Amino acid sequence: MSDKIKVGISIGDVNGIGLEVIIKTLMDSKIMDYCTPIVYGHTKVASFHRKTMDLNEFNFNVINSPEEAHNKRANMINCWEEDVRIELGTSTPTGGKYAFISLERALDDLIAGKTDALVTAPINKHNIQSDDFQFAGHTEYIQAKTNAEDSLMFLVSEDIRVGVVTGHIPVNEVPEKISKEKILSKLTLMNQSLKKDFWIQKPKIAVLGLNPHAGDMGLIGKEELEIIIPAIAEANAQGIFAFGPYAADGFFAAHTYTQFDAVLAMYHDQGLIPFKQIAFHSGVNFTAGLPVVRTSPDHGTGYDIAGKNQASASSFREALFTAIKIVKCRRESSELSSNPLKLSKFSKDRD
Structure with missing residues (x-):
């Protein structure tokens, strides 16, 4: 069993650039040297975005749960069964609905300890509002779900x-x-x-x-x-x-x-x-003070360039690597705090 860091990824608004920057990031197979990525969405929606970029050689490994993730592949969990109407560059109730389904499933697995970190692709703060999501954004929702003060x-x-x-x-x-x-x-x-x-x-x-x-x-x-x-x-x-x-x-x-x-x-x-x-x-948006690790790229849904293969994946890639680094730092900090002798040596080395 691999002890590699498992990073859950929510896809954000299906009409935005979220899946584009996700796919562009995960196309680099070297990413799998650092983590096991698990995208929460649907392969049909991902395939639609992949075709807009003319990327026929890229595919996700479909799994049902994080435990099944292949540690050398980009994995995807299908979070719904029905077909989704995609209207690139447009804010629609559909975009908000499936952004929330992806986020909720990914966050539930993170809280349950099935993944080690969460990277969230951009949502539209207006169309995601519903009876289940009445928050100003990701930060407030995740704070509430994790019961952080x-x-x-x-x-x-x-x-x-x-x-x-x-x-x-x-x-x-x-x-x-x-x-x-x-x-x-x-x-x-x-x-x-x-x-x-x-x-x-x-x-x-x-x-x-x-x-x-x-x-x-x-x-x-x-x-x-x-x-x-x-x-x-x-x-x-x-x-x-x-x-x-x-x-x-x-x-x-x-x-x-x-x-x-x-x-x-x-x-x-x-x-x-x-x-x-x-x-x-x-830049990366990191939610500090939570019992879980969550990062996101420092940009929005990018409706104006959605479907045009123009979105830069730099910020999303940095968000992914930042999440990995923070998980490693927290693990090491926990190990140091539980080992007084090692902590003493670490403190002397840092001074």
């Missing part, structure tokens, strides 16, 4: 890591959603993840301000003085190396982010716009 949307790449205090909410709700306790919770999750998932022993975290010029000493808003600075102070008191608050514009323009292991932004676009500018083709 909190989670952190953590965008990572080789050059920069950015987390956000508030995620998929309207901008006018951001100030009321920011509190000392919430900032401290996100800093704690980020600090723990940097240590456990990325093996950074003494991470340095930069915290951005909410207002222009980080409030300019209270002249442009009081959140920095009343909420953010006290949260940073409390984090430091708890042994977290947090610094700031920094004015977001100058912080990224001057490349100050390169002096830190991660950055905590106050809201979605404050963190994701510079992140995508810096690492768009290699």
Whole structure:
């Protein structure tokens, strides 16, 4: 029996570029040297996308459960029996329905321990809404399904890591959603993840301000003085190396982010716009703070290029390899924590 890492993959919106970037990634047989991929979808839908790319030589190994996965093949579990109408480049209820079926099945197997990680292809946050899915996105759904108290949307790449205090909410709700306790919770999750998932022993975290010029000493808003600075102070008191608050514009323009292991932004676009500018083709969305490992590419459904064989698989490939690396780091961290002698030697080697 192989002990190779099994990575479940949900296909996202069938009318988008999800299956295109999945197939382009798994066409490289060297991927199977690092993991056993298991795609949750249907071979007929995959065949439709494969034909749009004129890839007659690629096929999935069809299985019924992760236990049957071939460790040298790209595997697929058929999650439904009926034919699916595909309308490439269009948002339809069908796209949302089958995106959810794929996600639910993949996540259930992950939670059950049948797979080791999950990589999610992009969904449409509107057409996936239903009685079973009433969440702002993947992150919130997976947090609820895994019964995690909190989670952190953590965008990572080789050059920069950015987390956000508030995620998929309207901008006018951001100030009321920011509190000392919430900032401290996100800093704690980020600090723990940097240590456990990325093996950074003494991470340095930069915290951005909410207002222009980080409030300019209270002249442009009081959140920095009343909420953010006290949260940073409390984090430091708890042994977290947090610094700031920094004015977001100058912080990224001057490349100050390169002096830190991660950055905590106050809201979605404050963190994701510079992140995508810096690492768009290699960025990965990682949900930190969960008992399971989940990553996704840092792009959307790509309706505008769906079916045109133009989608880059770079971000999806990075999401796959990031998931594998995090699983390995967590396994090693668990082994070290259960072996005091090995942990002592590891700490000396890292110092």
